[in-house]
Amino acid sequence: MLRLRGLWKLTWIELKVFLREPLGAIGTIGVPVLVYLGVGRAVGRRISPDALANSSFMRSGLPVLASIVIAFSAVLSLITIISIYREGGILKRLRATPLRPQTILTAHVIVKLMLTAATLALMVLSGKRYYPVGVHVPLFSFTIALLISTLSILSIGFLIASIVPTARFAQPIGAVLLYPMIAVSGLFVPLESLPPVLHGVARVLPLTYAVPLLQGIWNGDAWSAHIGDVVALAAVFFVFTALSAKVFRWE
């Protein structure tokens, strides 16, 4: 009860504090939505619905890529915030209360998920007229799939946040570790055509399971077809969360 009260208060305050930052709301929600709309205006009208239907990348690849990029920016922002809080002694000050460490991290994760959800919702709502894809997309299932994927990627973010030396390095190190994952995720190049070494690397990365899950759900697959992906993502989440709990530094 008490822990929930603390978690709720902390989440609410962290959200307010984040939105008070000069570029907080605009950078996280506004920019992706604007870019999306801009691309939509420029490209959307020139693509006939037929071309859209024929290009599998336009049909499901692009929305999945956009979702992953948004998830990544949430993860990078979490890494940065944690390292700033650690460097500034905020984490340490919070630890000197009955607050559990998990509660602090959970509050930040909830804030990030809320912002990710808000960005996506805005994109879908505002972009409807440019991308005539929304008609048969199971948005609710897709949101759940994206939440599962984001949590899994976040767990890698935890690990990075646990070990980056200073706030200044947090964002670049995170970006360098995260973005290459897209290349070997199967989004652009089928996994089978990757060299064996990269194939092996891809097998332990969460994105390799997130991409087929997101694409499948977007295209209307049943959840039963993706149980393997969900299990893999959950496994990544638990392994990386446990690892980062081991190596986490408060100061």
Next chain:
Amino acid sequence: MRPVIQVLKVRKAYGQTVAVDEVSFEVDDGEIFGLIGPNGAGKTTTMECIEGLRRPDQGTISVLDLNPIRDVYKLQNRIGVQLQQAQLQKRIKVWEAVDLWASLYQRKGTDGEHLLAQLGLSDKRDAWFMNLSGGQKQRLFIALALINDPEVVFLDELTTGLDPQSRRAIWELVRGIRERGKTVFLTTHLMEEAERLCDRVAIIEHGRIIDIDRPESLINRHCPERTVVLATENPVAGERFRTILGVEAVVCSGSQFTIRGRGDDLVTEVIHCLSENQIRVTDFRTVLPNLEDVFIKLTGHTIRE
């Protein structure tokens, strides 16, 4: 009555560096206890071991009969902590911080608004943390340390970086905490702060405690010297002064004499000598040793070296 804090043979090393070495002491209920020493002496490490933020390599600690490592959450409900160089979220408002902290503790604490008023922060309740002055931040941290109405309050280098006026105001606040029956454990490298504020102090250097006692007892024990400085034109004064019981040295420079000696009676003896010999003085003052002198005596250097 059992002491509130018991520290027994605690040792803590970071790699090769021993930060705290075989430290033992006790803090009694309702006193202001100060751990004093230069930066890097092991003050903060000792304090953070007691608060349950660090695990000592050896030794035992008990606070309010709790083990700070095993019972850390139980303990943190009953203590208040102010950390050295802590920060809050840049854009958290003063009242939000107080409200958040109040929601974290089991016990019904102090009224937040009342606390802010007491600490002179009422007109800053809607200000962002980043826009507060050093003194205001420090007062907010005191408010956060008191929000759960704790039995023991830990204050680490409370007034470092503050101007003398804010410093005095904060000393008053700390005395107020004691008057409400709390125990205060603080660290400082300011000898004046320790002397004015603490009921008892422990002097720590290189991770070891050199001595523990009331400030005046430490001074009497380690610096029994008394000094009288006076000015007189009387030509035979110097000679007379040298005959006073307990005087060890008389230094004359122009009309000013510095008389050094031992024992509480020195000043009386000097006054007696002046009146007996009808020596007319134009200046008279006594120089008493302070904790700074005790520190120099015990360690061979000043606290800032």
